[in-house]
Amino acid sequence: MSGVAAADVPGAAVAAAPDLSTRVGPLRLRNPILTASGTFGYGLEFAERADLRRLGGLVTKGLSLEPLAGNPPVRIAETRGGMLNSIGLQNIGVDRFLGDVLPGLKDLPPKVIVNLFGYARDDYVRLAERVDPHEGVAAVELNVSCPNVSKGGIEFGHDPEILSGLVRRVRSATGKPIVVKLSPNVTSPQALGEAAKAGGADVLSAVNTFVGMAIDTATRRPVLSTVRGGLSGPAIKPLALRIVFDVARAVDLPVIGIGGIETVDDVLEFLLAGASAVQVGTALFRDPRTAERLVDGLRERMEAESIPSIGSLIGAAARPE
């Protein structure tokens, strides 16, 4: 640093390199771009498709105690500006992840957040206990809002009392930071966010997919085998942004924004709405390098607009003028 402010040097842009790092509660991320659960596998499989070292963090596919085969086809349907999915939480199981995958991930720069999913409250507790001793895990994200399992986590994410009880139990099982992923399919996501905080959550992520459906006009039947599925992609961005804005203002916890993020402007909007970081999901299906491009694009934008830090953006849209 020269000690000379940029403004003192006419015609020269001597701005310091922008600081992309961000603090999300107890998590310190080198940049605010993460990959969303269920859109990037367990990270390593796609090392040829994307440079995951560049990410701020990655969230694993939802892990359950036992491996799950997932739902029967048809599992996805493209819609205007996005897609419906009903994968059914197909995954290799938590033990296989911890034994086979985590060793290859833990020394990489991105923080590893393990997404956990259970059918019963005890499942979440046991999952948290399994993950707890592993240093390579930076945090757990509780999937309490998946719309695609019949007796699944969705009930936990829809009832404030049940949710706070669940988080409290998980809190007693692990010292890892707890991220609770909120469902958009409720009247007041803020109320669920408050409940998660009361249970001891450190961070909220918002939002999971919106429940939707598609019908094949030729067969006159629902497209998805499970009839309903989760809508993701650019189509949900304004809806997700509104929820992030409301939750960030209402609940005194850091928020990770999720929902149709694909461009640098999308990232900025979520940060301005109050998110401390974002997760990129469906856009990775369209282009596996979306997340790393956003890291570059965000840095360029911050340089071009002399934005010194991510922190200066967070929640700016909610502040009075």
Added chain:
Amino acid sequence: MPRRGRDRVVAHFAETGGPARASLAGRCYPRRAMAAVDSRGEVLDVQALPLPYFLLRVRVAGMAAAAPGQFVMVAGADRPEPYLRRAFSVYDQEAAADGSLVISLLGKVIGRGTAALAACVPGERIPVLGPLGTGFHSVERGGPGIGRAALVAGGIGSAGLGLLAQALERAGRPFDFFYGGRSAEDLVEAETFRRLSESAAGRLIATTEDGSAGERGLITAPLEAALGNRDAGYTTVCTCGPHGLMAAVARIAAAGGVGGEAATETPMGCGYGACLGCAVTLSDGGYALCCRQGPVFGLDEVAW
């Protein structure tokens, strides 16, 4: 990147494909994911075939040649809609002098994605990810003189058999090409497959439902007759087409005591194994990913 951890994961996916793949454990998958490029290809031309068919030629730098049955994910250039790329079999390919690969995609306009591709103009640069998936094993399994193959295409399914027919012809393996469609224009590449099969000591057998080309009827009729004749010496059946056709082919092949493979198709999100959306139900009740363990499966592996 620590190689060991990563290799173990790749091997895990290559060998088992996840938890529900026990029945395919004996198959010969590549030890690691096939190197695929994700780049921009240059549209060379879009050849208008009888409507609604088209042949799109794209030059892709650094792309490895596709094995028969492999596919690419492509989309129209910088169009926001449709959102996801589309899976296309590599129908034909040619190494260009500059080291790039020119791939030909045989398409049929059925929706927004295929319409966008048919509307490409020469010089346009479009995203291409590939080659992807696991192709036909028929060529490596049978050497010259081992037996006769029956290739069975339904309409645009012929796109999935183009490289296979070429490979069999090159390997000196005899095959007959069974080509079925609703009407004459659905047999869009009949002359190509006639030439290849005749060069491989075989012939083209064509049927249309309206009788406008070949015999009137379904292609399964001549196939059933051919496989029922043990003297004909068929040892393999390879098929690509509508689900109903491939299911019928699987039944006919089993009845004739002949094994084979099918290039399947499902809705796909990403094409590279991330979204887990392209499940194919296996005969043991488990699921496999069309994009990674497939798109080519043994006829007896799939729950038709």
